[in-house]
Amino acid sequence: LYFVDTPESAFKTYGGGRNNHERIADQAYDMGRISSEQAVQIGKIAKEFALNHLAKSPFTIYTEWDDPFGDKRYHAFVEISYHGKPRYLHELLIEKGYARIHTKGAILPDDTSVEKHKSYLRSLKDKQ
Numbered sequence: 001l002y003f004v005d006t007p008e009s010a011f012k013t014y015g016g017g018r019n020n021h022e023r024i025a026d027q028a029y030d031m032g033r034i035s036s037e038q039a040v041q042i043g044k045i046a047k048e049f050a051l052n053h054l055a056k057s058p059f060t061i062y063t064e065w066d067d068p069f070g071d072k073r074y075h076a077f078v079e080i081s082y083h084g085k086p087r088y089l090h091e092l093l094i095e096k097g098y099a100r101i102h103t104k105g106a107i108l109p110d111d112t113s114v115e116k117h118k119s120y121l122r123s124l125k126d127k128q
Contacts, residue, residue, distance in 0.1 A: 001090040002075045003121055005102035006050075007031065007043035030100045046098035050089060057081045059089075062109045075104060095124045 007027040013019040021036070028039035053059075063076035078089040088108075093099035101121050105114040112120075 001093070001099075001103070002077055002106045003101055003103060003118065004090040004093055004099040006046040006093060006099045007039040009043035009047045010040060011036075027100065030102065031097075042098055046093055049096070049098060050093070053080045053082065053089070053092075054078075064106070066106075075106070077106075077109060091121065091124060094121050095127070097125075097128045101125065 005027065008020050008024050011019070011021060011024065024036045024039055027043075028034050028036045031039055031042065034042075057080065059081075060079040061076050062079070063074060065074050079086050080089055080092075081087075082092060090099065094101065101118065105118055107113060108117055
């Protein structure tokens with residue numbers, strides 16, 4: 001998702017001995033200097049929140065199919081129905097404290113600028 005990064009939902013070790021522990025520690029720090037274990041728990045909750053909402057009703061994906069980090073994972077805006085109203089998933093994740101403002105932003109489908117939307121996301125984060 002544009003603008004946000006949710007914590008990892010599990011500690012993982014990959015081939016060659018690499019792991020995601022440093023990434024989780026970075027996420028934990030940005031999420032309020034919580035422990036890595038707390039960050040992973042938030043990651044699990046965020047994953048469940050997103051999957052539940054995507055599974056229960058139609059959703060809309062907006063993207064220009066860019067590859068901002070060269071990581072072969074494209075970023076998008078996802079609009080879901082939340083309490084009967086259209087909402088962007090990334091906004092809800094920030095609002096609920098399940099994500100940090102971290103990744104590349106993009107102009108929203110309604111032409112809201114990156115700077116204006118990032119300011120809005122910060123206001124959602126400040127309400128936590």
